[in-house]
C-alpha cells in the first residue's frame with residue numbers, strides 16, 4: 033500500500049466538521065469535544081494492526097511492534113485552543129496515522145513504531161501547557177497543577193479524573209520512553225518565516241529558551257500641572273526607553289524580545305507616573321546568547337534608571353532552557369524535505385512544542401515545519417496550502433523511513 037496524503041487532508045476536514053464550529057476548532061483538552069475527537073481517532077486506529085491505550089497522563093499511544101524493541105516515536109496533539117485552527121496539532125497526529133498505516137501495510141518494520149497523541153499540549157483550560165508530555169519527561173510537578181482552576185472554578189485534578197487520569201499517578205507515564213530511540217514531530221510553522229521565503233517546509237533546529245521577567249521602574253507621582261519637566265522623576269520614561277532598547281538588543285543577538293504588557297500608577301491623566309511596570313519575554317535557541325540578551329537588558333535598564341533618576345527592580349516570571357534538536361536527525365529531516373520539496377531551510381522554533389519535553393529526556397528529537405499562510409495560528413484563519421500539506425505527510429514518511437534505518441544502524445547510541 034502506498035502513502036495517501038490526500039486521505040490525511042480528508043481526515044483533517046472530517047475532524048473539523050466533527051469538532052469545530054463557525055468560530056473554529058473546539059477541541060480543548062478535558063472537554064467532551066476533545067473526548068469525541070479522541071474516540072474518532074481511536075476508530076481510525078482500530079483499522080490498523082496497532083495496540084492502542086491511554087497512559088497514566090492521558091497520552092494516547094498506538095504501537096506497531098517491529099523486529100526490534102527499540103522505538104521510533106511520532107507525536108502530535110489533537111487538542112486545540114478555543115476557536116482554534118484546523119491544523120495546529122492534529123496535522124501532526126493525522127499525518128502520523130497515515131505514516132503508521134503505510135509502515136504497517138509494508139509488513140513488520142525493523143524497529144517498533146509508536147504514534148503518541150499528547151494530552152493537553154495547549155493548556156488552554158488551566159493555563160499549563162504540555163501536560164502529558166511533561167509527565168512523560170518527569171518535568172510535571174503534580175502539586176503545582178493540582179489546584180489550577182478553569183473559568184468555572186473546576187480544579188485540574190477533578191477535570192482530568194473525568195478522563196481517566198489520576199494526577200498522583202501521572203508521572204508513571206515516564207516508563208513510556210524506556211525504549212525510545214528517536215522522536216519525530218511535524219507541525220505547522222505558526223509564523224511567517226517559510227512563507228516569506230516562499231518555501232514549503234523547514235527542518236527545526238530546536239525550541240528556543242525563554243527568559244520572562246517583570247520590570248518595575250519607580251519614580252515620584254506628581255501633579256501634571258505644577259511639576260516642571262526638570263523636576264520630574266517619571267517612571268514611564270524608564271519603560272519607554274527600555275522598550276526601544278530591547279528591540280536593538282534582540283536585533284543585535286538575532287533573537288526575539290517582546291514587551292507585552294505595561295501598567296502605570298497612579299494611571300490617571302493628571303499625574304506624572306510614579307510606578308511603571310513592564311513584562312519582558314526574551315527567546316533564543318542558544319543558551320549563552322539568551323543569557324547575553326538578558327544581561328544586556330538588565331544593564332540597559334540600570335543605565336536608563338540613572339538617566340531618568342528613577343529606580344528599577346527585576347522579578348523573574350518564568351524561564352526555560354533552549355532544547356537544541358539532534359544534529360544527525362536535523363540532517364535527516366533536511367534530506368527528507370529536499371527529496372520531497374526540492375529545497376529545505378533550517379529554522380528555530382520560538383513556540384514550545386511537546387518535542388521539547390521529549391528532547392529534555394535525551395531522546396534524539398527533530399521536528400518538521402510546514403508553511404503557515406498568513407503566518408497565523410491559534411485562530412480560525414490558520415491555514416496551509418493543500419499541496420504543502422501533502423508534501424508534509426510525504427516528508428514525514430520519508431523522515432520516518434530514514435530514522436528507522438538510523439536506529440537500526442545504531443545512530444542514537446553513537447550520539
Ligand SMILES: [Zn+2]
Nearest residue numbers: 120121153219
Ligand atoms: Zn501545536
